[in-house]
Amino acid sequence: MQTILELLAICLILLNFRLLGASRLRSCVGAVAIQALALNLLPLLSSAGENWWIIAMMAGSTAIKVIVLPALVLRAIDRTKVVNEIEPLVGYTKSLIIGAAMLALCAFASRRLTVPLGGVDQILVPISLFTILTGAFLLVARRKAITQVLGFLVLENGVYLFGVTFAVSEPWLVQMGVLLDLMAAVFVMGIIIYHINREFDHIDIDRLSNLRDGR
Amino acid sequence: MLWALILLPAICGLLVFLPFIGRASRVILVSASIAHLLMVTSIWLQVRGLMSAPLIALGLPDNSLDIGMTAAGGWLALDHLSLLFLSIISVLFLGASLYSLGYLGPERKRRIIDYRDELHLNNQPDAVFISCLLLFLSSTTLVTTARHMGIMWIAIETTTLATTPLIFFHRNARSLEAAWKYLLLCSVGIAMAMLGNFFLAVATARGGMEETGLLIPDLLAVAPGMSPNWLKAAWLLMLVGYGTKMGLAPMHSWLPDAHSEAPSPVSALLSGALLNCAFLAILRMLGILDASGMGDFGRHTLIGFGLLSILWAAMLMIPQTDYKRMLAYSSVEHMGILATGIGIGGLATSGSLFHAVNHSLTKGALFLVAGNILATFKTKNINDVRGLLRSAPVQGVLWVAGLLAITGAPPFGLFFSELQILRGAIQTGHWVVALLFLAGLALAFAAMLWALVRMAWGSPIEGTGPGTNHTHSVFSEAVPVVLLVAVMLLGLWMPGPLAEVIELATRGLR
Numbered sequence: 001m002q003t004i005l006e007l008l009a010i011c012l013i014l015l016n017f018r019l020l021g022a023s024r025l026r027s028c029v030g031a032v033a034i035q036a037l038a039l040n041l042l043p044l045l046s047s048a049g050e051n052w053w054i055i056a057m058m059a060g061s062t063a064i065k066v067i068v069l070p071a072l073v074l075r076a077i078d079r080t081k082v083v084n085e086i087e088p089l090v091g092y093t094k095s096l097i098i099g100a101a102m103l104a105l106c107a108f109a110s111r112r113l114t115v116p117l118g119g120v121d122q123i124l125v126p127i128s129l130f131t132i133l134t135g136a137f138l139l140v141a142r143r144k145a146i147t148q149v150l151g152f153l154v155l156e157n158g159v160y161l162f163g164v165t166f167a168v169s170e171p172w173l174v175q176m177g178v179l180l181d182l183m184a185a186v187f188v189m190g191i192i193i194y195h196i197n198r199e200f201d202h203i204d205i206d207r208l209s210n211l212r213d214g215r
Numbered sequence: 216m217l218w219a220l221i222l223l224p225a226i227c228g229l230l231v232f233l234p235f236i237g238r239a240s241r242v243i244l245v246s247a248s249i250a251h252l253l254m255v256t257s258i259w260l261q262v263r264g265l266m267s268a269p270l271i272a273l274g275l276p277d278n279s280l281d282i283g284m285t286a287a288g289g290w291l292a293l294d295h296l297s298l299l300f301l302s303i304i305s306v307l308f309l310g311a312s313l314y315s316l317g318y319l320g321p322e323r324k325r326r327i328i329d330y331r332d333e334l335h336l337n338n339q340p341d342a343v344f345i346s347c348l349l350l351f352l353s354s355t356t357l358v359t360t361a362r363h364m365g366i367m368w369i370a371i372e373t374t375t376l377a378t379t380p381l382i383f384f385h386r387n388a389r390s391l392e393a394a395w396k397y398l399l400l401c402s403v404g405i406a407m408a409m410l411g412n413f414f415l416a417v418a419t420a421r422g423g424m425e426e427t428g429l430l431i432p433d434l435l436a437v438a439p440g441m442s443p444n445w446l447k448a449a450w451l452l453m454l455v456g457y458g459t460k461m462g463l464a465p466m467h468s469w470l471p472d473a474h475s476e477a478p479s480p481v482s483a484l485l486s487g488a489l490l491n492c493a494f495l496a497i498l499r500m501l502g503i504l505d506a507s508g509m510g511d512f513g514r515h516t517l518i519g520f521g522l523l524s525i526l527w528a529a530m531l532m533i534p535q536t537d538y539k540r541m542l543a544y545s546s547v548e549h550m551g552i553l554a555t556g557i558g559i560g561g562l563a564t565s566g567s568l569f570h571a572v573n574h575s576l577t578k579g580a581l582f583l584v585a586g587n588i589l590a591t592f593k594t595k596n597i598n599d600v601r602g603l604l605r606s607a608p609v610q611g612v613l614w615v616a617g618l619l620a621i622t623g624a625p626p627f628g629l630f631f632s633e634l635q636i637l638r639g640a641i642q643t644g645h646w647v648v649a650l651l652f653l654a655g656l657a658l659a660f661a662a663m664l665w666a667l668v669r670m671a672w673g674s675p676i677e678g679t680g681p682g683t684n685h686t687h688s689v690f691s692e693a694v695p696v697v698l699l700v701a702v703m704l705l706g707l708w709m710p711g712p713l714a715e716v717i718e719l720a721t722r723g724l725r
Contacts, residue, residue, distance in 0.1 A: 113444065132410070139403065145395065152402060159410045174365035174429075178409070181372040185402050188379050192395050199388050208392045211472040 005045055005123070008038050012127050012161070013103065016134040019154060020095040023085050025077055025146055029070050032153050035131075036065035039157055042124075043164050057175055064179050065160075069153060069186050076146055076190040080197040089206065090141035099134065106130040124165045131158030145193045145203040149186060156182060217286040217293065220254055220301075221356050223247060228349030231342045241316055244345045248309040251352060255305040258284070258298060263712055289430065291360045295720040299568060300495050301359040303575045304488040308352050310694045311480040314583050315348070317688025318480055343380055350377040351484065358492040364412050364429040367496055368405065371460060374489055375401045381481040382473050393469075393476035400469040404459025408496070411452030415503070418445035431499060438506035446504065450513055453500045454520065461493035463520045463554060464527035467547045474543035475595065479586025482539065486546045486582060487575035494553055494571070501557065502724060517558035518648055524551025525655035532662035537595045539585050541666055542578065545621055548659050549574045555652060556636040557724070563639025565721040570632035572713075573702055574621075577629060580698035581617040584610060587691050597666050602675035611671055613695050618667045620702055622660040628705035 015035045022028050040062045043054055077083070090098070103126070110125040135155025139148050197203050227247040231240040261284075285292040293301070319341060354377055357370035375398065383394035416429060418441040459466040474482045497517075504513040528548035535541040549570070556567025587610050592600050604611035620627035633656065640649040705713075 113448065136403070139399075148399060152399065152406070155403060155406055159406050159413070162410060162413045174363070174369065177366070177369035178372075181369055181376065184376050185372070185398070188376060189395075189398060192379070192383065192391060192398065195383070195386065196391050196395065199391055205395070208395070210389050211392055211396075211476070 005042075008041060008045075009123055009127050011038055012131065016131055016154070017096060017099055019134060019138065019150070020099040021092050023088075023092065025083060025085060025144070025150075026074070028085075028147065028150050029073050029077070032073075032150055032157070033066050033070040035154070035157050036069075037062065039161050039164060040065065042161070060176065061179055064183055065157075068183060072183075072186050072190050073146065073149060073153075076149070076193050079194050080146070080203055082144060082146060082197075082203060085142055085144050085147050088142045088147075095137070095141060098137065102133045102137070103130050106133065124161065128158050128162040128165065131155075131161055134158070143204045143206045145189075145196060145205050148205060149189050149193070152189075153186070216254065216258070217284060217291050217360055220251065221291075221353055221360070223250060223254075223353075224349040224356070225353040228346040228353065231345050231349070236342070238341075240341055240345045241319065244312045244348060245309075245316065247349055248305075248312045248352065251356075252305045252309050255298075255302055258293065259302070259712060262295075262298065262716065285362075286360075289432070290363050290366060291357075292362045293360055294723060295716045296495070296498065296568075296723055297359040299572070299716055299720050300491055301356060303491060303572055304352070304355050304359065307484060307487045307575055307579045307698075308348075310579060310583070310698055311484050312348065313690040314483075314586075314694045315344075315480045317691040318478060318586065319344070344384060347377050347380045348481075348484075351381070351489075355488055355492050359495060362431050364415065364431065364434070364499070367499065368409055368412055371408075371457070371492060371496060372402070372405050374492060375405065375460070378477075378481070378485060378489065382477045384478050384481070385476070390476040393472040397469045397473040400466075401460050404456045404466060406456070407459075408453050408456025411449045411456055411500075414445050414449035414452060415500075418442050418449055431503070434503050435506045438503050439508065441507050443507075443509060446507055446509060447512060450500060450504055450509075451516070454497060454513075454516060457493045457496045457500075458520060461490050461497065461554075462524075462547050462550050464524040464547060464551070467524065467528075470547055471540045471543040474546065474582075475537060475539040479539075479582050479589065482542075482585075483579040483582035486543070487579040490546060490550055491571055491575060494550065497554075498557065498724065505724070514558040514560055517554045518645075519558075521551045521553070521555030521558055522648065522651050522655070524548065525555065525652065526551075526658070529655045529658035529662065532659055533665075535662070535666070536597050538588070538597050538600070538666060538670070539582070539595050541597070541663065542581055542585060545659065545663065546574075546578060548655065549578070549621075551655070552633065552636065552652075555648065556639070559636065559640045559643060559645055559648065561639050561643050563636040563643075564724055565717050566632050566635030566639055568717050568720055570629065570636065573628035573632050573705060576698045576702045576705075577617060577620045577627070580613070580695040580702070581621060583691070583695045583698075584613045584617055587695075588614065590691075597669055599676065600670045601673045603671045606675040609692055613692070613699065615667060615671050616699050617695070618663050620699065622663050623656060626703055626706050628702045631706055 012035060015031050015038070018031045019028055022031065040058050043058055088095070106126040106129040110122075110129060113125055114122070132155050135151045135153070135158055138151030138154060142148065142151065193203055196208070200208070224247050227243050230236065231243055236243070351374060354370050354373035358367060358374065361367040361370055379394050379398045382397055383390040412429060415434070419434065419437050455466065459469075462470040474485055477485060501510065501513050501517070504510050525548050528544040528551065532541055532544045532548070535544065553567050553571055553574070556563040556570060588600060588603070588607070589595060591607055591610065594600065603614055620629055623630045623633045637649055637652065640646075640652065
């Protein structure tokens with residue numbers, strides 16, 4: 001059991017680096033989907049995974065996070081015909097180096113946050129934080145609107161990783177609501193990206209700068 | 216009753232999509248908001264009945280602060296704090312929906328031409344606009360009544376989703392940019408708040424005990440035994456997360472864009488209702504910190520963010536040339552005032568809650584008047600509007616009164632609530648805070664007065680001003696008049712029930 005957990009953990013870290021270093025949007029979407037799949041496998045490993053409703057929840061969340069959300073993003077890619085993230089604000093090599101630094105930082109920071117329940121899954125704390133930081137980094141370091149949506153999804157995955165590890169006791173109603181909100185958010189983002197693309201003929205967020213103070 | 220409050224607007228919001236509804240959707244909008252306000256009023260009458268009981272004289276024990284109205288097994292409940300915020304939302308929503316009637320009218324009659332780049336606007340259909348408004352009412356009601364941190368989170372995220380289509384109502388380049396920024400920043404912010412929720416859940420599971428759920432009464436019960444580090448981290452995450460939505464500096468960057476590009480009734484709702492909802496979420500979390508004995512830590516951080524917001528916004532208001540952006544920055548400033556007031560505690564807490572009422576009504580009225588000015592002069596630039604008092608006297612008087620009110624001039628309620636916060640600060644020995652607070656208010660006052668002088672007086676520029684073909688609907692002037700008169704009355708005379716509800720809500724916060 002512990003071995004599988006560690007394998008999944010390593011897999012999650014590698015996927016984050018994959019996201020930091022990839023330029024093709026489609027492969028980024030794939031990485032996000034695999035990440036979500038790995039997350040949803042985690043509760044099965046813990047002993048709590050025997051309740052029927054946890055299994056049902058996971059099935060629902062897998063359906064949304066692994067299939068629906070990536071499909072929505074892929075549709076946005078198709079409609080805007082943007083394939084690559086060309087010239088990101090921070091280059092790929094630099095992104096990878098920053099990623100390594102972030103990982104070290106997270107490992108260091110999580111020493112202070114010990115899990116009160118006795119450190120069963122302590123290894124997941126730094127990984128969750130690292131995933132959140134990766135998402136936040138993608139949000140600021142890339143210029144295509146679609147990459148920003150992906151960054152948001154990665155960040156959500158990080159938060160969710162924390163949730164599945166420690167707060168499994170949360171009622172299904174709440175989890176369902178959270179997933180529905182997330183789905184609606186990505187759906188609306190897709191619509192706005194479509195309109196931005198039609199209005200400007202590009203989806204470079206750093207070039208959207210009509211709105212600023214004064215003058 | 217609670218279910219009705221939440222579901223009625225949601226169901227009406229779906230109804231407007233029926234194909235045969237057509238123009239009747241506007242009737243649905245107004246009647247739903249009237250029904251909502253009537254229900255809230257009836258709750259007030261019930262509360263009034265409860266208060267006359269001799270319990271008041273004895274001093275209520277803490278656990279009877281609830282109004283006794285619960286639903287869904289305690290997941291939804293109304294206490295005095297909820298009632299206060301719910302009433303603000305309900306009143307403002309009725310005002311905004313009446314105003315929308317006048318707003319949607321001319322927007323539909325002919326093809327609208329964008330005032331700045333002269334492109335035709337391709338507005339959202341009525342049904343989408345009205346449905347999103349009603350969904351917004353439903354989700355904000357859910358925020359005020361939620362007793363579970365998870366439900367509260369869901370409701371707040373739903374308010375974001377409901378307002379995004381409203382912000383890009385005009386579907387032009389600028390509103391798209393504003394909507395994108397708003398959706399992305401608020402979603403990321405709220406993801407942080409979600410992490411805060413999880414941290415909170417971990418904080419409850421201490422010493423091998425089972426985690427308690429995120430029901431607020433349960434959390435309050437176990438709060439003294441929570442692990443301090445996790446709780447502190449949870450508080451910071453929620454403060455940053457919900458603070459983004461509330462518009463506290465430095466997370467406020469979506470706010471001026473969204474408020475200036477949204478249609479005016481929507482800006483009024485964003486400022487008066489939406490920001491308060493995020494504030495309420497922060498207050499709920501502060502209650503848990505208080506119960507665990509770490510309230511001081513929370514209050515210090517609130518003062519920090521609050522003062523930063525006041526000063527930051529005041530600085531940015533000085534060079535401002537767009538009057539809707541100026542109002543938006545003023546909202547950031549006032550959210551800072553609310554946070555500072557709560558952070559100071561004591562007398563300032565009730566001052567802060569009273570200030571929330573005053574600010575919502577005033578800012579709602581101001582955005583509506585700004586919408587009228589925009590419709591009349593076709594510009595948002597302060598320098599292009601001159602002689603408002605002469606060319607459009609009604610708008611001019613409303614604009615002068617509103618801006619004086621929002622800067623805290625004496626006959627209006629805001630003067631008294633700001634004074635109370637200041638007195639609270641001095642009473643508790645927060646001298647530096649009081650000084651910075653005053654400095655921020657003075658800066659904002661100067662900035663807004665300077666804009667006011669330029670816009671209201673002087674002689675109108677040739678070729679601007681009200682055209683002959685432009686007619687306002689009755690509501691576009693009546694609604695701001697009513698709101699501003701209410702704020703003035705609140706300054707002159709505090710109604711007994713409101714004072715009692717604020718007092719009881721304050722007691723729940725200490």
